[in-house]
Amino acid sequence: MTVLGRDIQPTAAIRGNLQFTQSGLVTATYFIDPAGYGLRTPSDKYDVKLAHHGLITNLPSGSLLLGIQARLETLDVLRKMVEGVDLDRSEDYADEVVASYERIQAIMPQTRIHLLSFPVGSIGTGLSTLTGLWRSTQAVDVSAISKEDLDSYDEKATSILSKIGSDFAPTPVPAALFQWLWEHYLNRGALGDPAAPTRVGVLEDATAAVFGSAALDEGAQADSRYRVRPSFIPVIKVVQPEAPDRPSYQSMLTPRSFPYAGMTFPGGSEFLDIINGMAGVSIDWGMRVSMKPAEEVLRNNELGLRRLGEQMEQRDTEVSFAQNTLMSKAQMLSEYNHHFEVSGGESEVSFTTVIAVGGPTREATLDAVNLLKRRYKRFQLEMTAPVGAQVDLWSMLIPGSPARRAFEDFAHIVPSDMWSGFVPFTSSEIGDDSGPVIGVNLLSGQFQPIHFGIMEAALHDLSASFAVTGELGSGKSFFLKLMAVLVHDMGGQFLAIDRSQVGEWAHFASAIDHAVVIDLTAPTVSLDPLRLFDSRVAGERALDSLLPMLDLSPTASAGAVVSNMLTEKGRAEHGIHSMLDLVHATHRLRDDPGSGPEYADLAARLGAVADRLPVLFDPMLKPLQLNAAATVVRSHGLALPTAEELTTPHLYNRLPLTKRLGTALYELVGVAAREAFLTDNGRFGLLVGDEAHHFTQTQVGAAVTSDFSRDGRKHLAAIGLASHDPATDFQGAAHNLIPNRFVFRQRDETLARNSLEWLGIDVDEAPYLVQILRESTSPPTGAGRTVPEERRGEMFMRDALNRIGRGKVLGPARPDRAAAINSTPTAAGRSVVVERQG
Known part of the structure; x- marks a missing residue:
């Protein structure tokens, strides 16, 4: 059977998002923002279910819900990458965006567009003239529809949307969306399938829709x-006159039955998620719904029970299975009736679901259909592709399509509470709306680019700070360097603390023009807080470093003495302009007749550290100036305490002097970055620390972390931290205030559980995710136990909106940047050419 597409297309006229059909029905169609779902907690998922319950109980009968799969337009992705970036001043980033074009083309990312269409009235017979015009391909005169009528339809739509609420942020579609939808249906999965429309740009420039012709060959x-017998293949061949050699082969699937025992929520009822992640085809879903209020359902149930009772009386002397069947039906109907009696706000939903599979060949489409059937079979859902009803079911996905027999034949009836567990309007998207592409989404199955707008977050009143965890070799350092180079290329600056013995960050900095490398054990610049910071805060900054370094209390004996000396008044009185001046002043006071033992104690403590730390006490070194685009501070020669030593009081009290000195210098670097970056200088600043516990477990470090997390969005700054164990290191500000979190491979079970809980996942509810993180996230394979190139960078992610998903970090698209990040220097034979301060 061959049907002409124009005989199925119901549209007679369009005015904005209002559609006027040949039958006189008027519908309103809206874009829907799906609710974030992914790997969120069960309580969050129940909130999504409640939102869907509010949706379904307030929709009019005949409403159509759609989820349309389409490829992303590469240029749209690139436009999002450059939002808010001055490319004239960021040539390096412009090169990165250009290099991203081919990579995005090769990935072929997809997306799913969610739409809602519902009836808002009718215009009776007044549309017959318009219908005739449309059938003769003449322009439709929408002026024949009065302004009063248009206003009444808008008012009706507004009233319905008001009852639904704002959970899904409905947005009126432009008129051209109807044409785009028709073109997609005719080319579903084939070469001519159009890219996904954007809500801005070309679609909004159009004011009407023109529908192409096609033949639907069921x-x-x-x-x-030479076929003699009719085909029993459940497939439609869609052929367009202008492209007869590029047909689309499509098959319509619909549920025959759902599990008898019901579908558990969450985790078992979201049956539309199964269609994602299938390559080579395009898969859409549509659901047509009709509602009955509880009062009508109760009346019908009472009538049904009475009829069953009469049948049972007529067969009460009969010995057969029929009696048992009737009793079973009566029991089920009784339970169904009880559900409506005890559940307030319930309604009955009759829904027909169509899953439309389209591909370039019949074999590709039927293979996908069979794969889907097998997938659904595991969830006890029986799917069918009914022969003879394919075209009718195909038409159901068209907004405004009149009811057909197939819609009723394959309908199912459930209470609205159970229907809301299907949560059709959900998404597994993660990341930001714009910004650099840092990877692709693995959870959605669509491979959408993950944007991380680290420099745009402040404009949306969000924190750009991020934290990373994972085992050695899992990709933490790679990701930190990726973010640093992106910030640099977009016109910002970064300071990274390099703890590696081989100087991997210093090696990485060699690829950046005018990078500055500082070695704290062989300093060319000074971190003297009295020279580094403004006079108003210099004394406090010096005290923050000195007191823990000298193991002093700020209010007792020598601690009180140095606290007084470092006030503005004390510094002026004793002529203290540097840390070395402090040492000299202490010696003078110690030698004064009548001085107390506290001065001798302070002088002894300062004398023990002054010669060991030229970076603090050598006045010939110039103070550090954080004005370079890239600064790397090498701290590999410092002895630093472990996380356990910092968090255990008796171990901290016994810290050797070398570790106290190392901690003080490490913190000073963070404080210097805070003073430089948390100022309104118009330039974004990123502080990168690979030893998170030194920024989160000490008083000074915690303050630095908190300030970057709280105030970074106000001053265009962020902090990026990495750790092996988030349960130990990411506490306080790092846990509460850093929104963007990334988890790479963790093969240790305890660390894997800690990492997922840090993301916000209830591992007791989803223990399989622990196994995925340990065994299926960038897994090392083969004899060498190396990670294959295509599996590198896999991770879990939580974004600024608390959405949790899985993704894969891609790294820079520019070959030179990718080489700089990927290369690992060796302890010998390495040559790094950088500009040094001093």
């Missing part, structure tokens, strides 16, 4: 010239 009869 059973693909034309493929066999």
